[in-house]
Amino acid sequence: MTDTADTTGQRRTAIERAWEELVATALRTVREGLVVGTSGNVSVRVGELVLVTPSGVPYDRLRPEDAVAVDLGGKQVLGSLTPTSELPMHLAVYRATGAGAVVHTHAVHATAVSTLVPELPLVHYMAAALGGPVRTAPYAVYGSPELAENMLVALRDRSGCLLRNHGTVTYGDTLDQAYDRTAQLEWMCRLWLTAASVPGREPSLLSEGQVREVQEKLRGYGQRG
Template identity: 80%
Template sequence: MADQRPGTQDPADGTGGGADPAAGAAAGEALARAWDELVAAARRTVADGLVVGTSGNVSVRVGDTVLVTPSGVAYDRLTPQDAVGVDLEGRQVLGTLTPTSELPMHLAVYRTTSAAAVVHTHAVHATAVSTLVPELPLVHYMSAALGGPVRVAPYALYGSDELAGNMLRALEDRSGCLLQNHGTVTYGSTLEQAYDRTAQLEWMCRVWLTASALPDRAPSLLTTEQLGAVQEKLRGYGQRKG
């Protein structure tokens, strides 16, 4: 497969060009914008201390194409020509770099949810919590933003179908989970939302670890009823469109 920039795909592949040049150009522009956003988010995971080196990965869905970070490439080296895309079956349709080894996990989310973006990190506090409990205790009401108490998916080899399956069970009715001895996964209707959920999850894990570290003291926890009230209130959160 020739090295390709988003928007210059083979007209026959359905992601660019084709019988309608205008539609092909629009699709190509959408892929190019999404790739730029993906790279910016991947670099932000490093800057915010959520990953080290090339660990973690980010993906964005554009139609039937899933753009993903490549395996083992430093994010600050990625350019528009390095775009990597696969279809929902994992077949590579864009680029020459090898997709992230966690591709099964990303695709599992897209196949079973309406997600438009997925963020996977090795955040320090979240990973520490994943080794201690089967579920993040309800130490803060922002658990409601992820659908409820955040579960820990049992450990499995990275990049495996087993890990993807464990993750899906932990994500049932949730938009984020912890991966035991591994890290975090969150998704959203936008890349910004998925990233924000990752940051919130890491922050909540840090709060619980900090409070739990005090000798002879235990942090107060919310009840499921209190969390339900928060979930209801969050439905009206933010600016209302006129």
């Protein structure tokens, strides 16, 4: 009986911590200008559960008791608030990849780029952090199975993509990693738009080979302990 109680307590603690981190990440997307109001959404996986931001609720109003979770089939198993309308997109990522977290934004520069090109030009080597050239998924109405399908095609061998006339999706092992990829993608889009706006000049671009070289170098990036 004690072992069961301990396991249940540990699971509850893990969910509480994950929800706290999820809300903090969602607030960060607003604070750093990647979304406006309740647009965009965030999710994190805890075992076989996926915690998600609820639909239409300002992030600064979310409390610990507002936690929302679904199973990988989309069945709600925790909370009374309705999950984000983009749940099909989040679940598609978890089913197709080893993602631990997903961040979806309506970042201005990235969304602008999604209306212009089928793929973000290789204007900076940090494209390597997302697996290579970032593709644009064809438009489909938000929350639809079609959007989730289009997104998965654009995400093939990538950890982020643009959604045409919509925004961005990135994923990672953790919320911090998924968020960092979102921020890097928005920054690269802003960089390309800035360089491409100079009259009479074309931005110099990297080759896919140069980006692959950076991918190899990034494998050893950071602190080791």
